[in-house]
Amino acid sequence: MDRAKRREQILSVAAEVFAEKGYHDARIDDIVARAKVARGTFYLYFEDKRAIFEELVDAFVHSLADGIAPIETVPEADPARVMREVRTNLLRIVERVLAKPAMARLLFSAALGVDADFDRRLLAFYDEIAALLERSLEQGEDALLVRPGHRRIRAFCLTGIVKELLSQLISRRAAVDPAEVVDAMLDLVTDGLFTDLARAAVRASG
Amino acid sequence: MDRAKRREQILSVAAEVFAEKGYHDARIDDIVARAKVARGTFYLYFEDKRAIFEELVDAFVHSLADGIAPIETVPEADPARVMREVRTNLLRIVERVLAKPAMARLLFSAALGVDADFDRRLLAFYDEIAALLERSLEQGEDALLVRPGHRRIRAFCLTGIVKELLSQLISRRAAVDPAEVVDAMLDLVTDGLFTDLARAAVRASG
Amino acid sequence: MDRAKRREQILSVAAEVFAEKGYHDARIDDIVARAKVARGTFYLYFEDKRAIFEELVDAFVHSLADGIAPIETVPEADPARVMREVRTNLLRIVERVLAKPAMARLLFSAALGVDADFDRRLLAFYDEIAALLERSLEQGEDALLVRPGHRRIRAFCLTGIVKELLSQLISRRAAVDPAEVVDAMLDLVTDGLFTDLARAAVRASG
Amino acid sequence: MDRAKRREQILSVAAEVFAEKGYHDARIDDIVARAKVARGTFYLYFEDKRAIFEELVDAFVHSLADGIAPIETVPEADPARVMREVRTNLLRIVERVLAKPAMARLLFSAALGVDADFDRRLLAFYDEIAALLERSLEQGEDALLVRPGHRRIRAFCLTGIVKELLSQLISRRAAVDPAEVVDAMLDLVTDGLFTDLARAAVRASG
DNA sequence: GATGAATGAGCGTTCATTCAT
């Protein structure tokens, strides 16, 4: 087996093991046993346990990030087009997560509590996402598409929604229709929960 | 020192240590050293490492859950009152989290990746939250306050929002005004992000 | 068993093991097995393998160094007394080496090749010895007891003699009379190897 | 490259590596990397790590031993000639050591602590040296050139002197004049350290 | 002969837990 293939094989086996057991409970032995290679072989391809885990997480994170197409929201942007593009981005993320559930499980649960360093890296990544969303909200406001509001907090809310939905999608084995999830989420985010009746009442009293 | 006090002392020290280092990096040694008791003493009060951690997480989870007052949403309910009560509930949760940041850090980061069992417990807890929210949404729809929609997904979205905001509140040391956070979140959730202009455009095209 | 005794016990067992097998071939397992303690116990008393070895070598080196009484060699010093004191110092060193042959074997063979760091430490120690001897030779010259000559090289020669003799004393199990060894060495060093006949001949021709 | 050359190349690279890192810290990897051959190739030329080290040490030891010309010390031997020949032998040894400092470092430090077996071999070699010296001293006594004395012990002293001086010569990078070293050593050994004044005093009292 | 991927025995160290005092 050539070098690249063997590497790939160990990586994919490791992803499974980490996803099943979490970082700390996954032993190098588990990985090499399932990959049917000797312990030493593992270390021919990866610096150490931490390194292979990092590589897995980083690769997946990047594959998600690469799926996000930038959305042009110049003031005269067509709101319907913007919405479609947002929806496409979300769908792509959901699809990639569903395509590699083990990797997603890794990212959403195994990756936490690895160590202080790794926690910081993850937080930094989510910060970037939030910053991206914040800028998008700003552009949306400029284009008069988005109601003015606390953009930082809204960015965190959006991040939280996506993270939670993705976590749920992979933790429940039940087949889910990605489009349905994305549409329900977008519906909530764009229009809010309330009926006009409720809004009127709140505004009147509020 | 009497039994209960000693127990309490070890618990509170353990909370700090777990919050600082995470479950796996926290050593029993760290805890007993800081509590100034002998190693053996620890085991007089707690079954094992896992048990004390579970107790801490459970206690905090319950203190949060206890802060949630049930909201009556009979069909004729006053929307403004319902909103105020929702807001009060949220504020209470935020306050309790900010009051015990170590415990919150425990719940939101240290508690993940402990082991497969614990992960299941946490998921089950969040499921309960989601179920509660789902029922509330149902009542809201019945009372014509909430626009009909996919309640399960919406419940997850709301859970995600709260989790993420609380995580951010405790991870950023910066003083934050809980009321501001809660209001921004509620504003997003009730009215959505979009301006009427955008909605009209989307509706026209979509 | 109290802390100090247990420590002492492990130390002495470790000395044997290191002496028998050398640093690299000695396994922690060998030490704890022979000390009849658990592996973990070892690490309660010593940082790591390197640390216990260092402690053993250092202790022995210091016990040897402490046996050397300073010799006053003011210009009017009585040569016979000086010689007696030198002899006493040497005898004390030889006795201490013979009293702890395992430690001596440690110092003279196991201690080399441990790692680059440790090698440097040992060299530095021997440098100090050589420096001490060099100063003594200088005083001896000033007191007109010692023939002028290259003091640095002479100091190394003397160091070499003592090291080699001690090595031989411990590597040959045969009972040796320390006094005989010391006297033979002193005879060589003070008077040299040659007869007056040989010296005269060499001087005449050289 | 033909077999012999390749072998030679690996040997010389190995000498460097062993000299730099010592036996245990030198990895086969270090050797093959620097020799620019594959790991497997190494084992085509040498049995194992131990074997190549042994070969290096043996070769150097023999090159030193070969430099020693036998000295005729029949009873009527000219003392001055004997001294010159001794001096020549010593100079040759010093020169060979200085010519291959890596090999010398190997012999004087890396070779110790390899394992119990190798230690025995080295001791046996030094024993031969000592035996040779002992015989020479005996001849010297017979020729009335050497003062009677404990020949075995004297032989060890001489061995120690030479070993220590050679070690110092290679460990101090400073340029040294071999002749100066040899002459200082011979001066010490032939005439001893003491002035006639000191000797007289010692004899009177002792 | 040459390669270098693969092997796996081996070892140092950690740390949750126990138990005699």
Place this chain on the structure above:
DNA sequence: TATGAATGAACGCTCATTCAT
């Protein structure tokens, strides 16, 4: 009840050596 010395299973990692190509 409190202590803290002792335990030993567990695990990550190294590196000399082998062997299919």
